[in-house]
Amino acid sequence: MSDPLATLRRFPDAEAPNLVAVDASDRLVLDEARADVAAAAPGTVAVIGDNYGALTIGSGAAGVRVFQDSLVGELALANNAGGLDYRSLPLDEELLAGATVVLMQLPKSLDQLDEWAGAVARWADPSVVFYAGGRVKHMTLEMNAILGRHFDSVAPSLARQKSRVLVARGPRPAEEAFPRREYSEELGLWVVAHGGVFAGTRFDLGTRLLLSVLDDAVPDAADIVDLGCGSGILAASLARSRPGARVTATDQSWAAAASATATMLANDLDVTVVRDLGLATRADASADLVVLNPPFHSGSAVDSGLARALFEDAARVLRPGGELWTVFNSHLGYRPTLQRTVGPTREVTRNPKFTVTASRSTTAGGTMAIDEIRGM
Numbered sequence: 001m002s003d004p005l006a007t008l009r010r011f012p013d014a015e016a017p018n019l020v021a022v023d024a025s026d027r028l029v030l031d032e033a034r035a036d037v038a039a040a041a042p043g044t045v046a047v048i049g050d051n052y053g054a055l056t057i058g059s060g061a062a063g064v065r066v067f068q069d070s071l072v073g074e075l076a077l078a079n080n081a082g083g084l085d086y087r088s089l090p091l092d093e094e095l096l097a098g099a100t101v102v103l104m105q106l107p108k109s110l111d112q113l114d115e116w117a118g119a120v121a122r123w124a125d126p127s128v129v130f131y132a133g134g135r136v137k138h139m140t141l142e143m144n145a146i147l148g149r150h151f152d153s154v155a156p157s158l159a160r161q162k163s164r165v166l167v168a169r170g171p172r173p174a175e176e177a178f179p180r181r182e183y184s185e186e187l188g189l190w191v192v193a194h195g196g197v198f199a200g201t202r203f204d205l206g207t208r209l210l211l212s213v214l215d216d217a218v219p220d221a222a223d224i225v226d227l228g229c230g231s232g233i234l235a236a237s238l239a240r241s242r243p244g245a246r247v248t249a250t251d252q253s254w255a256a257a258a259s260a261t262a263t264m265l266a267n268d269l270d271v272t273v274v275r276d277l278g279l280a281t282r283a284d285a286s287a288d289l290v291v292l293n294p295p296f297h298s299g300s301a302v303d304s305g306l307a308r309a310l311f312e313d314a315a316r317v318l319r320p321g322g323e324l325w326t327v328f329n330s331h332l333g334y335r336p337t338l339q340r341t342v343g344p345t346r347e348v349t350r351n352p353k354f355t356v357t358a359s360r361s362t363t364a365g366g367t368m369a370i371d372e373i374r375g376m
């Protein structure tokens with residue numbers, strides 16, 4: 001029989017010979033769960049955190065319900081799925097009601113694991129068997145402890161190809177602990193965060209440095225975008241200090257978009273929140289100011305390509321004269337890339353760790369004319 005996973009792709013995520021769409025932990029989850037999946041009634045298998053669709057497609061089950069935090073993962077699954085009968089859903093009761101088998105890739109964030117495991121315990125069928133797999137090098141005993149708070153029994157599988165699966169049974173539904181809400185005296189804002197959102201309800205040092213200078217960023221901007229908004233601190237602060245501006249917050253993570261939506265609601269702020277891959281759904285030349293605290297991790301690897309792709313998006317959506325204000329770890333030295341991708345870039349401020357730059361778009365589409373590059 002041919003292997004249905006052999007042809008899976010990571011697209012639209014980065015693709016390279018050393019980057020895989022399916023790993024040994026996907027295959028181990030599928031093998032450990034095979035008998036339960038085969039015995040499950042149609043529509044009672046759910047999947048959480050599938051990277052590129054291996055668990056959903058490899059399960060071979062009909063009517064699988066799937067939650068993926070990452071929009072990249074959701075698009076990859078759609079691209080890989082062919083005519084497969086499955087549904088992508090948010091992390092809610094509809095995803096899990098009546099589920100008797102749940103397959104999961106363990107997330108990196110312990111808070112995210114806590115939120116996901118709590119959701120399974122609360123909403124799945126009491127008979128549910130929960131298979132959570134990962135690479136041994138990324139697994140910690142704290143993960144067993146978190147599952148142990150939500151289930152009566154947690155048993156590890158034997159390891160295979162440096163992967164392992166935790167099998168949990170006997171859900172113990174508890175009060176929803178997520179999203180967390182905290183009032184920040186410093187910001188004068190409520191911050192709301194689902195598990196796994198960057199910095200949780202805290203206030204990252206890079207974000208703080210960027211925020212400290214934002215009053216000077218294109219003061220008359222009518223359209224402002226917080227790109228990669230996380231819990232929405234930057235967008236919320238801008239919406240409050242510039243009541244006349246239209247502010248949009250975007251992020252590709254479900255947890256981030258849901259958190260930012262809740263942050264705006266908690267502070268009674270009028271911000272449009274969009275779950276988007278970069279600025280894919282945003283029109284060209286439609287913003288005067290983009291603020292960005294870019295990610296620099298892809299999985300566990302540092303990846304400057306992530307930030308570069310977001311700079312390119314910002315360049316495309318900025319109107320001529322509009323600016324991208326970004327903060328980054330100074331050692332990453334993004335300035336030449338910003339200069340090339342967006343336009344003339346100046347340093348606004350720096351501290352021992354972070355640098356804030358402002359890059360002005362000089363042409364529609366952001367790509368600098370060759371004469372402008374020569375003249376710099």
Ligand SMILES: C[S@@+](CC[C@H](N)C(=O)[O-])C[C@H]1O[C@@H](n2cnc3c(N)ncnc32)[C@H](O)[C@@H]1O
Nearest residue numbers: 198207228229230251252253277278293294295
């Ligand atoms: C360093 S965090 C910054 C969060 C928030 N702006 C802050 O300062 O607290 C970067 C954010 O970018 C988001 N992100 C990563 N890749 C993205 C992409 N391709 N499109 C949109 N958002 C992305 C991540 O989900 C994360 O929330």
